[in-house]
């Protein structure tokens with residue numbers, strides 16, 4: 001239920017309720033942008049129940065891979081240590 | 085899709101699994117709080133990649149599963165009234181109340197509609213001024229801001245034929261209930277990433293300190309889950325108990341300020357009964373007095389018929405991580421998604437449904453009896 005899907009902001013419309021068009025792959029949806037006042041076209045946002053709840057931070061997005069790199073240096077994983 | 089596919093790489097997943105195998109020296113038990121994470125773990129077989137010393141317990145994080153029977157009975161009563169258009173997320177339609185579900189109300193002629201957003205229900209209320217449109221506001225902190233905005237907009241636009249039946253629940257009090265229970269088994273938590281996206285991380289600091297438990301805000305893709313698990317285990321192995329953020333691409337430490345401001349304006353914290361678990365103090369959200377005119381419970385003055393649960397269903401234990409679904413005697417026999425005895429078999433994020441969907445043909449999974 002807390003499913004959130006990342007999509008790209010295509011356009012924004014300011015008004016009493018900030019709205020915008022967001023692309024999820026080929027599917028385009030009308031989304032409420034009131035909770036991401038900073039999001040602009042080209043940004044990715046996480047959308048849940050018709051609302052963008054967060055702007056995706058590209059720097060933060062790389063951390064999963066950076067962490068793995070750091071592990072490779074500090075953990076000295078060798079080939080024979082295959083899982084199970 | 086960008087920000088989805090790259091977090092499903094098999095190669096990186098194997099590297100994370102290897103790193104975990106060389107990190108773990110002792111048995112540890114982790115709980116993922118969110119049903120979306122449970123679903124991903126079972127679907128992608130994350131638990132099967134882990135060293136045998138690591139146990140994952142599935143937590144109470146499926147809002148559909150924990151919505152109390154009393155509120156479902158109220159939903160059924162309201163949806164059965166003539167003139168009402170009852171709107172809900174699709175997940176709720178087959179959840180059994182005391183004997184019936186919303187789908188059977190619809191089959192009997194009730195106007196029950198599935199919507200994707202509470203704003204769709206609001207738009208219906210605008211289009212159908214002669215009808216009473218009710219939205220079943222179910223969900224955690226992730227969903228509550230959408231419902232808060234619907235109430236706020238209804239008041240701003242003067243829409244008197246719209247109301248919310250509010251069943252919102254809060255995650256940290258449920259985590260605390262699990263930590264405070266006797267014979268606690270959880271050594272660390274993967275906190276629900278999208279709940280943290282809204283609320284930030286501060287609510288977890290007192291829990292981490294008081295109960296000496298690492299809490300890591302974690303995303304929903306396989307690599308997110310593996311990294312979150314690694315961060316938890318690294319803390320456990322080095323004797324730390326801190327709050328950390330794995331899901332940095334979506335979670336800021338303070339959460340989403342504008343969403344939190346809207347939550348504060350529309351809702352107040354109330355006690356809530358969790359289906360299968362029982363009452364938890366200060367674990368729900370209810371509409372503030374200023375929004376009483378949009379509160380379906382006041383508007384329709386319905387009473388619960390008492391809330392009967394099927395006696396065979398063990399979902400309360402499943403929701404607290406004390407029983408894995410295949411250990412329930414009814415699992416896959418009397419209880420299937422077509423004939424669900426409990427909410428955890430209905431919701432796509434319920435642990436019973438996840439095991440039925442992805443694991444039903446496997447030998448009964450190694451049990452983790454206490």
Ligand code: SF4
Nearest residue numbers: 398399412419426436
């Ligand atoms: S398998 Fe069915 S009866 Fe057993 S706990 Fe799950 S929902 Fe309840």
